[in-house]
Amino acid sequence: MTKRKSTGLSKSLVLKGLQCRKALWLKKNPPDFDLPPRPELEARFAAGNEVGELAQQLFPAGIEVPYAGLPFAAQLARTKQLIENGTKVIYEASFSRGGVFVKVDILVRDEFTNSWQIYEVKMGTSVKEINLDDVASQYHVLTQCGLTISAAYLTHINNRYKRHGELDVQQLFRSEDVTAEVVERQEQLAEQLEQLRNTLRLDDEPTIDIGPWCTAPFECDYIPYCWQHIPNNSIFDLRGRGINKFAYYHQGVVKLEELPIAALNPAQRFQVEATLNKQDTTDLPAIREFVDSLWYPLCHLDFETFDTPIPPFDGVRPYQKVPFQYSLHIQQQAGAEPSHYEYLAAASANFDPRRELAEQLIAEIPAEACVLTYNQAFEKSVLRELAELFPDLADALLLRVDNVRDLMVPFKKRHLYRWQMAGSYSIKAVLPALVPELSYKMVRVLGVLREVAV
Numbered sequence: 001m002t003k004r005k006s007t008g009l010s011k012s013l014v015l016k017g018l019q020c021r022k023a024l025w026l027k028k029n030p031p032d033f034d035l036p037p038r039p040e041l042e043a044r045f046a047a048g049n050e051v052g053e054l055a056q057q058l059f060p061a062g063i064e065v066p067y068a069g070l071p072f073a074a075q076l077a078r079t080k081q082l083i084e085n086g087t088k089v090i091y092e093a094s095f096s097r098g099g100v101f102v103k104v105d106i107l108v109r110d111e112f113t114n115s116w117q118i119y120e121v122k123m124g125t126s127v128k129e130i131n132l133d134d135v136a137s138q139y140h141v142l143t144q145c146g147l148t149i150s151a152a153y154l155t156h157i158n159n160r161y162k163r164h165g166e167l168d169v170q171q172l173f174r175s176e177d178v179t180a181e182v183v184e185r186q187e188q189l190a191e192q193l194e195q196l197r198n199t200l201r202l203d204d205e206p207t208i209d210i211g212p213w214c215t216a217p218f219e220c221d222y223i224p225y226c227w228q229h230i231p232n233n234s235i236f237d238l239r240g241r242g243i244n245k246f247a248y249y250h251q252g253v254v255k256l257e258e259l260p261i262a263a264l265n266p267a268q269r270f271q272v273e274a275t276l277n278k279q280d281t282t283d284l285p286a287i288r289e290f291v292d293s294l295w296y297p298l299c300h301l302d303f304e305t306f307d308t309p310i311p312p313f314d315g316v317r318p319y320q321k322v323p324f325q326y327s328l329h330i331q332q333q334a335g336a337e338p339s340h341y342e343y344l345a346a347a348s349a350n351f352d353p354r355r356e357l358a359e360q361l362i363a364e365i366p367a368e369a370c371v372l373t374y375n376q377a378f379e380k381s382v383l384r385e386l387a388e389l390f391p392d393l394a395d396a397l398l399l400r401v402d403n404v405r406d407l408m409v410p411f412k413k414r415h416l417y418r419w420q421m422a423g424s425y426s427i428k429a430v431l432p433a434l435v436p437e438l439s440y441k442m443v444r445v446l447g448v449l450r451e452v453a454v
Protein backbone atom coordinates (compact mmCIF):
# COMPACT_ATOMS: atom_id res chain seq x y z
CA MET A 1 0.00 0.00 0.00
CA THR A 2 1.37 3.48 -0.89
CA LYS A 3 2.07 5.60 2.15
CA ARG A 4 -0.05 8.77 2.16
CA LYS A 5 2.16 11.84 2.06
CA SER A 6 1.93 14.36 4.89
CA THR A 7 0.71 17.71 3.60
CA GLY A 8 0.80 19.40 7.00
CA LEU A 9 2.21 22.92 6.97
CA SER A 10 3.63 25.14 9.66
CA LYS A 11 4.01 28.88 9.27
CA SER A 12 7.71 28.54 8.44
CA LEU A 13 6.97 25.82 5.85
CA VAL A 14 4.38 28.09 4.24
CA LEU A 15 6.94 30.87 3.95
CA LYS A 16 9.53 28.47 2.57
CA GLY A 17 7.02 27.22 0.01
CA LEU A 18 6.03 30.74 -1.01
CA GLN A 19 9.70 31.42 -1.74
CA CYS A 20 10.12 28.18 -3.72
CA ARG A 21 7.86 25.09 -3.82
CA LYS A 22 10.87 22.87 -4.48
CA ALA A 23 12.47 24.05 -1.21
CA LEU A 24 9.30 23.06 0.61
CA TRP A 25 9.28 19.62 -1.02
CA LEU A 26 12.97 19.10 -0.23
CA LYS A 27 12.38 20.07 3.39
CA LYS A 28 9.93 17.21 3.73
CA ASN A 29 11.89 14.86 1.43
CA PRO A 30 15.56 15.61 2.17
CA PRO A 31 17.90 14.86 -0.75
CA ASP A 32 20.71 12.35 -0.38
CA PHE A 33 23.22 15.17 -0.28
CA ASP A 34 25.43 16.62 2.47
CA LEU A 35 24.36 20.20 3.02
CA PRO A 36 26.97 22.34 4.80
CA PRO A 37 25.97 23.51 8.31
CA ARG A 38 24.77 27.08 8.66
CA PRO A 39 25.65 28.09 12.24
CA GLU A 40 24.67 31.70 11.54
CA LEU A 41 21.04 30.60 11.35
CA GLU A 42 21.18 29.23 14.88
CA ALA A 43 22.54 32.56 16.16
CA ARG A 44 19.77 34.42 14.32
CA PHE A 45 17.17 32.08 15.75
CA ALA A 46 18.45 32.68 19.30
CA ALA A 47 18.47 36.47 18.77
CA GLY A 48 14.92 36.27 17.36
CA ASN A 49 13.75 34.40 20.45
CA GLU A 50 15.30 37.02 22.72
CA VAL A 51 13.57 39.82 20.80
CA GLY A 52 10.26 37.94 20.89
CA GLU A 53 10.43 37.46 24.64
CA LEU A 54 11.29 41.12 25.21
CA ALA A 55 8.37 42.27 23.06
CA GLN A 56 6.01 40.40 25.37
CA GLN A 57 6.63 43.23 27.86
CA LEU A 58 4.61 45.49 25.52
CA PHE A 59 1.57 43.56 26.76
CA PRO A 60 2.52 42.40 30.25
CA ALA A 61 0.83 39.70 32.31
CA GLY A 62 0.00 37.50 29.34
CA ILE A 63 0.03 33.71 29.51
CA GLU A 64 2.36 31.72 27.26
CA VAL A 65 1.57 28.54 25.37
CA PRO A 66 5.01 26.91 25.36
CA TYR A 67 6.36 25.21 22.27
CA ALA A 68 9.11 23.09 23.81
CA GLY A 69 7.99 19.83 25.36
CA LEU A 70 4.33 20.21 24.43
CA PRO A 71 2.82 18.28 21.49
CA PHE A 72 0.88 20.31 18.90
CA ALA A 73 -2.45 18.94 20.12
CA ALA A 74 -1.67 20.02 23.68
CA GLN A 75 -0.69 23.51 22.49
CA LEU A 76 -3.99 23.82 20.62
CA ALA A 77 -5.97 22.60 23.63
CA ARG A 78 -4.16 24.99 25.98
CA THR A 79 -4.88 27.93 23.66
CA LYS A 80 -8.57 26.99 23.44
CA GLN A 81 -8.76 26.80 27.21
CA LEU A 82 -7.11 30.22 27.66
CA ILE A 83 -9.54 31.80 25.19
CA GLU A 84 -12.53 30.24 26.90
CA ASN A 85 -11.24 31.39 30.30
CA GLY A 86 -11.24 35.02 29.14
CA THR A 87 -7.45 35.46 29.06
CA LYS A 88 -6.65 38.95 27.77
CA VAL A 89 -3.14 38.41 26.38
CA ILE A 90 -1.76 35.12 25.08
CA TYR A 91 1.86 34.64 24.00
CA GLU A 92 2.51 31.98 21.34
CA ALA A 93 -1.19 31.15 20.98
CA SER A 94 -1.52 28.07 18.73
CA PHE A 95 -4.08 27.35 16.02
CA SER A 96 -4.53 24.83 13.25
CA ARG A 97 -6.99 24.63 10.39
CA GLY A 98 -6.84 23.10 6.91
CA GLY A 99 -3.56 21.38 7.78
CA VAL A 100 -1.79 24.65 8.63
CA PHE A 101 -0.41 25.13 12.15
CA VAL A 102 0.49 28.64 13.31
CA LYS A 103 1.66 30.30 16.50
CA VAL A 104 0.91 33.98 17.12
CA ASP A 105 3.65 35.88 18.94
CA ILE A 106 1.21 38.03 20.90
CA LEU A 107 -2.58 37.73 20.73
CA VAL A 108 -4.48 40.53 22.46
CA ARG A 109 -8.19 40.42 23.27
CA ASP A 110 -10.13 43.48 22.15
CA GLU A 111 -12.74 43.38 24.91
CA PHE A 112 -15.08 46.04 23.51
CA THR A 113 -15.57 44.36 20.16
CA ASN A 114 -15.11 40.75 21.27
CA SER A 115 -12.33 40.36 18.76
CA TRP A 116 -8.56 39.88 18.73
CA GLN A 117 -5.44 41.70 17.63
CA ILE A 118 -2.46 39.86 16.18
CA TYR A 119 1.08 41.12 16.91
CA GLU A 120 3.87 39.46 14.95
CA VAL A 121 7.32 40.35 16.31
CA LYS A 122 10.31 40.63 13.99
CA MET A 123 13.91 41.56 14.68
CA GLY A 124 14.17 43.59 11.44
CA THR A 125 13.79 47.35 11.36
CA SER A 126 10.97 47.69 8.81
CA VAL A 127 8.00 45.80 7.35
CA LYS A 128 8.99 43.48 4.50
CA GLU A 129 6.80 41.64 1.97
CA ILE A 130 7.66 38.30 3.53
CA ASN A 131 6.46 39.61 6.92
CA LEU A 132 3.09 40.42 5.37
CA ASP A 133 2.81 36.85 4.06
CA ASP A 134 3.69 35.64 7.54
CA VAL A 135 0.93 37.67 9.24
CA ALA A 136 -1.50 36.84 6.42
CA SER A 137 -1.07 33.12 7.05
CA GLN A 138 -1.85 33.65 10.75
CA TYR A 139 -4.89 35.76 9.90
CA HIS A 140 -6.07 33.02 7.51
CA VAL A 141 -5.85 30.24 10.09
CA LEU A 142 -7.31 32.27 12.99
CA THR A 143 -10.32 33.47 10.99
CA GLN A 144 -10.85 29.90 9.72
CA CYS A 145 -10.90 28.85 13.37
CA GLY A 146 -13.75 31.32 13.96
CA LEU A 147 -11.90 34.21 15.62
CA THR A 148 -12.68 37.77 14.62
CA ILE A 149 -9.48 39.71 14.00
CA SER A 150 -9.91 43.45 14.44
CA ALA A 151 -6.31 44.34 13.58
CA ALA A 152 -2.97 42.83 12.66
CA TYR A 153 0.33 44.48 13.55
CA LEU A 154 3.93 43.92 12.61
CA THR A 155 6.11 44.81 15.59
CA HIS A 156 9.69 45.47 14.61
CA ILE A 157 12.82 47.07 16.03
CA ASN A 158 12.95 50.87 16.00
CA ASN A 159 16.51 51.60 14.89
CA ARG A 160 16.25 55.26 15.94
CA TYR A 161 15.98 54.35 19.59
CA LYS A 162 19.09 55.05 21.65
CA ARG A 163 19.38 53.37 25.01
CA HIS A 164 19.63 55.52 28.14
CA GLY A 165 19.55 53.53 31.37
CA GLU A 166 17.01 50.71 31.55
CA LEU A 167 15.69 49.38 28.25
CA ASP A 168 12.52 51.20 27.21
CA VAL A 169 10.57 48.52 25.32
CA GLN A 170 7.93 51.05 24.23
CA GLN A 171 10.67 52.95 22.39
CA LEU A 172 12.66 49.93 21.26
CA PHE A 173 9.72 48.50 19.30
CA ARG A 174 7.44 50.02 16.70
CA SER A 175 4.13 48.36 15.77
CA GLU A 176 2.77 49.04 12.29
CA ASP A 177 -0.84 48.33 11.40
CA VAL A 178 -0.74 45.92 8.44
CA THR A 179 -4.40 44.87 8.59
CA ALA A 180 -5.31 46.17 5.13
CA GLU A 181 -2.34 44.46 3.42
CA VAL A 182 -3.03 41.21 5.26
CA VAL A 183 -6.75 41.17 4.38
CA GLU A 184 -5.91 41.93 0.75
CA ARG A 185 -3.71 38.82 0.59
CA GLN A 186 -6.36 36.39 1.86
CA GLU A 187 -7.90 35.28 -1.45
CA GLN A 188 -4.56 34.66 -3.10
CA LEU A 189 -3.20 32.96 0.01
CA ALA A 190 -5.97 30.35 0.00
CA GLU A 191 -4.93 29.39 -3.56
CA GLN A 192 -1.25 29.40 -2.65
CA LEU A 193 -1.84 27.09 0.30
CA GLU A 194 -3.62 24.65 -1.98
CA GLN A 195 -0.65 24.73 -4.38
CA LEU A 196 1.71 24.03 -1.50
CA ARG A 197 -0.34 21.06 -0.35
CA ASN A 198 -0.35 19.74 -3.94
CA THR A 199 3.42 20.12 -4.04
CA LEU A 200 3.75 18.00 -0.94
CA ARG A 201 1.62 15.29 -2.52
CA LEU A 202 4.18 14.88 -5.34
CA ASP A 203 6.24 11.69 -5.40
CA ASP A 204 9.07 13.33 -7.31
CA GLU A 205 11.01 16.50 -6.73
CA PRO A 206 9.28 19.45 -8.49
CA THR A 207 11.11 20.58 -11.62
CA ILE A 208 11.91 24.13 -10.62
CA ASP A 209 15.11 25.63 -11.96
CA ILE A 210 17.38 28.02 -10.06
CA GLY A 211 16.37 31.68 -10.12
CA PRO A 212 16.39 34.92 -8.15
CA TRP A 213 14.17 33.15 -5.59
CA CYS A 214 17.20 31.13 -4.45
CA THR A 215 18.51 34.11 -2.48
CA ALA A 216 15.45 36.28 -1.86
CA PRO A 217 13.89 36.91 0.52
CA PHE A 218 16.22 34.41 2.23
CA GLU A 219 19.25 32.45 1.13
CA CYS A 220 17.87 28.97 0.49
CA ASP A 221 19.37 25.99 2.34
CA TYR A 222 19.45 23.94 -0.86
CA ILE A 223 21.71 26.17 -2.98
CA PRO A 224 24.65 23.70 -2.79
CA TYR A 225 22.30 20.97 -4.05
CA CYS A 226 20.39 22.83 -6.77
CA TRP A 227 23.38 24.78 -8.09
CA GLN A 228 25.69 21.76 -8.57
CA HIS A 229 25.55 22.08 -12.36
CA ILE A 230 26.90 25.66 -12.35
CA PRO A 231 30.64 25.52 -13.17
CA ASN A 232 33.46 27.68 -11.82
CA ASN A 233 33.86 30.96 -13.70
CA SER A 234 30.18 31.11 -14.55
CA ILE A 235 28.11 34.18 -15.38
CA PHE A 236 27.05 34.20 -11.73
CA ASP A 237 30.66 35.07 -10.79
CA LEU A 238 30.42 38.30 -12.79
CA ARG A 239 30.60 41.39 -10.54
CA GLY A 240 28.63 44.59 -10.87
CA ARG A 241 25.17 45.47 -12.06
CA GLY A 242 23.45 45.90 -15.39
CA ILE A 243 23.42 42.27 -16.48
CA ASN A 244 20.34 40.09 -16.02
CA LYS A 245 22.21 36.88 -15.29
CA PHE A 246 19.13 34.67 -15.08
CA ALA A 247 17.87 35.95 -18.42
CA TYR A 248 21.18 34.82 -19.96
CA TYR A 249 21.08 31.56 -18.01
CA HIS A 250 17.65 30.75 -19.40
CA GLN A 251 19.03 31.33 -22.91
CA GLY A 252 21.68 28.69 -22.17
CA VAL A 253 24.52 31.11 -21.39
CA VAL A 254 26.32 29.75 -18.32
CA LYS A 255 30.09 30.19 -18.71
CA LEU A 256 31.79 33.58 -18.58
CA GLU A 257 33.19 33.10 -22.08
CA GLU A 258 29.68 32.68 -23.47
CA LEU A 259 28.65 36.21 -22.43
CA PRO A 260 28.57 38.78 -25.26
CA ILE A 261 31.48 41.03 -24.34
CA ALA A 262 29.74 44.10 -25.82
CA ALA A 263 26.98 43.83 -23.20
CA LEU A 264 29.44 44.29 -20.34
CA ASN A 265 30.58 47.50 -18.66
CA PRO A 266 34.35 48.22 -18.63
CA ALA A 267 34.91 46.71 -15.17
CA GLN A 268 33.06 43.54 -16.12
CA ARG A 269 34.94 43.29 -19.40
CA PHE A 270 38.18 43.63 -17.45
CA GLN A 271 37.11 40.80 -15.12
CA VAL A 272 36.04 38.47 -17.92
CA GLU A 273 39.16 39.05 -20.05
CA ALA A 274 41.49 38.69 -17.05
CA THR A 275 39.80 35.45 -15.96
CA LEU A 276 39.70 33.87 -19.41
CA ASN A 277 43.28 34.82 -20.26
CA LYS A 278 44.61 34.30 -16.71
CA GLN A 279 45.94 37.79 -17.03
CA ASP A 280 47.39 39.91 -14.18
CA THR A 281 47.69 43.70 -14.13
CA THR A 282 50.32 45.90 -12.49
CA ASP A 283 50.21 49.69 -12.75
CA LEU A 284 53.67 50.46 -11.41
CA PRO A 285 53.49 54.30 -11.19
CA ALA A 286 50.13 54.14 -9.40
CA ILE A 287 51.40 51.55 -6.93
CA ARG A 288 54.52 53.60 -6.26
CA GLU A 289 52.38 56.68 -5.68
CA PHE A 290 50.27 54.79 -3.16
CA VAL A 291 53.25 53.31 -1.33
CA ASP A 292 54.94 56.74 -1.23
CA SER A 293 51.81 58.29 0.30
CA LEU A 294 52.32 56.20 3.47
CA TRP A 295 54.69 57.11 6.29
CA TYR A 296 56.23 55.62 9.43
CA PRO A 297 55.54 54.59 12.09
CA LEU A 298 52.83 52.71 10.26
CA CYS A 299 49.98 51.10 12.23
CA HIS A 300 47.91 48.34 10.63
CA LEU A 301 44.57 48.58 12.40
CA ASP A 302 41.69 46.12 12.25
CA PHE A 303 38.56 46.37 14.45
CA GLU A 304 36.13 43.62 15.35
CA THR A 305 32.63 44.72 16.27
CA PHE A 306 29.35 43.15 17.25
CA ASP A 307 25.82 44.40 16.75
CA THR A 308 22.58 43.24 18.27
CA PRO A 309 18.91 44.20 17.88
CA ILE A 310 18.71 44.93 21.62
CA PRO A 311 21.20 47.68 22.58
CA PRO A 312 23.32 46.25 25.39
CA PHE A 313 24.68 49.54 26.79
CA ASP A 314 23.85 53.21 27.23
CA GLY A 315 24.29 55.35 24.13
CA VAL A 316 23.89 52.40 21.73
CA ARG A 317 21.20 52.06 19.05
CA PRO A 318 19.84 48.73 17.75
CA TYR A 319 22.32 47.15 15.34
CA GLN A 320 24.96 49.79 16.07
CA LYS A 321 28.40 48.28 15.62
CA VAL A 322 30.15 48.15 18.99
CA PRO A 323 33.92 47.54 18.88
CA PHE A 324 35.14 44.89 21.30
CA GLN A 325 38.51 43.98 19.81
CA TYR A 326 41.27 45.43 17.71
CA SER A 327 44.45 44.07 16.29
CA LEU A 328 47.34 46.43 15.73
CA HIS A 329 50.66 45.76 14.00
CA ILE A 330 53.12 48.65 14.19
CA GLN A 331 56.08 48.95 11.82
CA GLN A 332 58.68 51.55 12.71
CA GLN A 333 60.13 51.57 9.19
CA ALA A 334 59.58 50.00 5.79
CA GLY A 335 60.13 46.26 5.83
CA ALA A 336 60.61 46.13 9.63
CA GLU A 337 59.16 43.28 11.68
CA PRO A 338 55.87 44.51 13.11
CA SER A 339 55.18 44.69 16.86
CA HIS A 340 51.78 43.29 17.72
CA TYR A 341 49.31 44.93 20.08
CA GLU A 342 45.78 43.89 20.78
CA TYR A 343 42.69 44.83 22.74
CA LEU A 344 40.12 42.18 23.61
CA ALA A 345 37.21 43.03 25.88
CA ALA A 346 36.76 40.93 29.00
CA ALA A 347 34.03 38.37 28.42
CA SER A 348 31.59 39.60 31.01
CA ALA A 349 27.94 40.43 30.52
CA ASN A 350 26.93 44.11 30.47
CA PHE A 351 30.52 45.34 30.28
CA ASP A 352 30.83 48.21 27.84
CA PRO A 353 34.38 47.92 26.49
CA ARG A 354 34.43 51.11 24.43
CA ARG A 355 36.09 53.49 26.90
CA GLU A 356 38.82 51.01 27.77
CA LEU A 357 39.35 50.19 24.08
CA ALA A 358 39.54 53.87 23.07
CA GLU A 359 42.03 54.75 25.80
CA GLN A 360 44.29 51.79 24.97
CA LEU A 361 44.14 52.60 21.26
CA ILE A 362 45.19 56.21 21.84
CA ALA A 363 48.04 55.01 24.04
CA GLU A 364 49.27 52.50 21.46
CA ILE A 365 48.89 54.40 18.17
CA PRO A 366 51.34 57.32 18.12
CA ALA A 367 49.61 60.63 17.30
CA GLU A 368 51.69 61.21 14.17
CA ALA A 369 51.53 57.61 12.88
CA CYS A 370 50.03 56.56 9.57
CA VAL A 371 47.02 54.32 10.31
CA LEU A 372 46.52 51.74 7.58
CA THR A 373 43.20 49.91 7.31
CA TYR A 374 41.54 47.72 4.72
CA ASN A 375 38.29 49.44 3.76
CA GLN A 376 38.73 52.67 5.68
CA ALA A 377 35.02 53.54 5.86
CA PHE A 378 34.48 50.92 8.54
CA GLU A 379 37.44 51.77 10.80
CA LYS A 380 36.80 55.51 10.39
CA SER A 381 33.15 55.14 11.37
CA VAL A 382 34.12 53.18 14.50
CA LEU A 383 36.69 55.83 15.48
CA ARG A 384 34.23 58.68 14.82
CA GLU A 385 31.52 57.05 16.92
CA LEU A 386 34.00 56.64 19.77
CA ALA A 387 34.92 60.33 19.41
CA GLU A 388 31.25 61.29 19.62
CA LEU A 389 30.74 59.13 22.69
CA PHE A 390 33.80 60.39 24.59
CA PRO A 391 34.22 64.14 23.97
CA ASP A 392 37.34 64.25 26.17
CA LEU A 393 39.03 61.74 23.82
CA ALA A 394 37.59 63.23 20.62
CA ASP A 395 40.63 65.29 19.55
CA ALA A 396 42.99 62.34 19.94
CA LEU A 397 40.64 59.94 18.14
CA LEU A 398 39.90 62.34 15.27
CA LEU A 399 43.65 62.88 14.79
CA ARG A 400 43.93 59.11 14.17
CA VAL A 401 40.97 59.36 11.74
CA ASP A 402 42.81 62.06 9.77
CA ASN A 403 45.82 59.77 9.51
CA VAL A 404 43.87 56.77 8.17
CA ARG A 405 44.89 55.50 4.74
CA ASP A 406 43.19 52.68 2.85
CA LEU A 407 45.14 49.62 1.69
CA MET A 408 42.11 48.60 -0.37
CA VAL A 409 42.56 51.50 -2.83
CA PRO A 410 45.22 49.93 -5.13
CA PHE A 411 43.09 46.81 -5.44
CA LYS A 412 39.78 48.62 -5.86
CA LYS A 413 41.32 50.75 -8.62
CA ARG A 414 42.95 47.60 -10.02
CA HIS A 415 46.44 49.04 -9.88
CA LEU A 416 47.37 45.54 -8.80
CA TYR A 417 45.13 42.76 -10.00
CA ARG A 418 45.50 39.01 -10.05
CA TRP A 419 43.09 37.09 -12.21
CA GLN A 420 42.29 34.81 -9.23
CA MET A 421 40.58 37.79 -7.53
CA ALA A 422 37.62 37.20 -9.86
CA GLY A 423 36.67 40.86 -10.07
CA SER A 424 36.65 41.35 -6.30
CA TYR A 425 38.83 43.60 -4.17
CA SER A 426 37.62 42.32 -0.80
CA ILE A 427 40.34 41.14 1.56
CA LYS A 428 38.92 37.62 1.21
CA ALA A 429 39.73 37.67 -2.51
CA VAL A 430 42.98 39.64 -2.34
CA LEU A 431 44.65 37.64 0.44
CA PRO A 432 44.59 34.15 -1.08
CA ALA A 433 45.66 35.58 -4.44
CA LEU A 434 48.64 37.46 -2.97
CA VAL A 435 49.67 35.89 0.33
CA PRO A 436 48.07 32.53 1.07
CA GLU A 437 49.71 32.33 4.52
CA LEU A 438 47.45 34.30 6.84
CA SER A 439 49.80 35.71 9.49
CA TYR A 440 50.17 39.51 9.63
CA LYS A 441 47.79 39.66 6.72
CA MET A 442 47.72 43.42 6.13
CA VAL A 443 51.46 43.75 6.72
CA ARG A 444 52.04 41.06 4.11
CA VAL A 445 49.72 42.69 1.56
CA LEU A 446 51.57 45.99 1.96
CA GLY A 447 54.83 44.02 1.66
CA VAL A 448 53.70 42.71 -1.73
CA LEU A 449 52.88 46.25 -2.89
CA ARG A 450 56.32 47.41 -1.74
CA GLU A 451 58.07 44.57 -3.55
CA VAL A 452 56.19 45.43 -6.73
CA ALA A 453 56.97 49.12 -6.36
CA VAL A 454 60.74 48.64 -6.03
Ligand code: SF4
Pocket: 019, 020, 021, 022, 023, 024, 026, 208, 209, 210, 211, 213, 214, 215, 220, 221, 222, 223, 226, 227
Ligand atom coordinates in the same frame (compact mmCIF):
# COMPACT_ATOMS: atom_id res chain seq x y z
S1 SF4 B 1 18.09 26.50 -4.26
FE1 SF4 B 1 16.63 27.65 -5.48
S2 SF4 B 1 15.62 26.18 -6.78
FE2 SF4 B 1 16.63 25.03 -5.16
S3 SF4 B 1 15.09 24.75 -3.62
FE3 SF4 B 1 16.20 26.57 -3.08
S4 SF4 B 1 15.10 28.27 -3.99
FE4 SF4 B 1 14.36 26.38 -4.95
